[in-house]
Amino acid sequence: MRAIVHTSTGGPDVLELTDRPEPQPGAGEVAVRVRVAGVNPTDWKTRAGITPPPSGAEEHVPGQDGAGDVVAVGEGVDPARVGERVWLWLTARVGAVGGTAQEVVVVPAAHAVALAEGASYDVGAALGVPALTAHRCLTAAEDGPSRLAPGALEGRTVLVAGGAGAVGHAAIELARWAGATVVTTVSSEDKAALARAAGAHHVVDYTAGTVDDTAAAIREVAPDGVHVVVEVSPAVNAPLDVEVCANGATVAYYATNGGEDATIPVRGSMSKNIRWQGVLLYTIPDRAKADAVAAVGAAVADGALRVGEEAGLPLHRFGLEQTADAHRAVEDGAVGKVVIDV
Template sequence: MRPLPDNASFEVGASLGVPALTAHRALTVAENGPRRLAPKALDSTIVLVTGGAGAVGHAAIQLVLFTDLDRMAAAADDVTEAVRDGAMGVGTEHGLPIVRFPLAETAAAHTAVQNHVVGKVVVDPAA
């Protein structure tokens, strides 16, 4: 644990939960990566966030957007490439349809997962 900076309110400290700290750790743990997140801190990085509808994934997306990174991979593009390279098929024809949500509807994607939607839920920041 570390004390909050003097200019951070108690409310800010109370709002930093385990998911946000986990996401921050994931983005700053790489050997040659940044130790702190700031605008442009991830400029030499491509980030793929899996599980973006969950609490940690949502926090990771928000932190990546904070750094102004413009190379956060959309899962749909990666799924297409993985299938082309021989991974398990994704799509209606394979029994695993892709259910897409724009980033602004992340809460709806989370609700879909909680309601046991059949398919791969993708939150696409580019949509």
């Protein structure tokens, strides 16, 4: 079978198309024929050596996310799962033969989740890291909820920083599905259109004025403050977040866009009892992962998680032999979702 591998870290050129034996599942595992793979920033960062690959792998196959069909099951797994359409999550971290940039991958059965009827492989490939991260951000508040569902965020206002990104897009859709009022910030009118298509109730272009202007625009639609901030750039946005947060709000940050070091307004955070919550999908508690997987699956079944230009998440397609180009696209900040047709 065809697979993309790298045996050293570096630029996209370290990725090679190779032929490997088709893997067979062991006990508690399933083999999945990958139809579409998703590409995330974590993929190129692992390839570049910024984040470590799974230990003990001489050849690393990238790709945390994807969607396909179960073609074989190991001991202890229901044989009826053969033929099931599934979406995959954290594959490169748990897969015995690496990630989704290959024709067949073996993963623990729980990491291949039934894909709801009517949901495309493209939708399945776009879940994983973005949607599970977004779910954790939206449920990190002290008073919960721990699992999203329709009505779970009723009466709350959510601010999504960077609503045109993959995690931002998922956060908008999940928050809206759960009943929240959703405000998002973007940096252009094109991105504003994408955020609106995703379902954001209010969109603020933060390039149109000063931080104070942005805060005023958010306060205009959320006069009592926002309850949860899904934050992509804490180094830049910490002062804004404190200004617009309600008392007891949570700022859940999941990326380091704009810099590794953030200066947090201490007095403002104290006076509003603001919680600053870091989110890294790899290391969140297992229960939080399980809640996220269940909720994301339910949201897909309800049609709440969508892809494509009309849904606010343009797709950028590459063939398996073009995986290096797909990595470059993500590294260069492609707006939307980069996918590989395996």
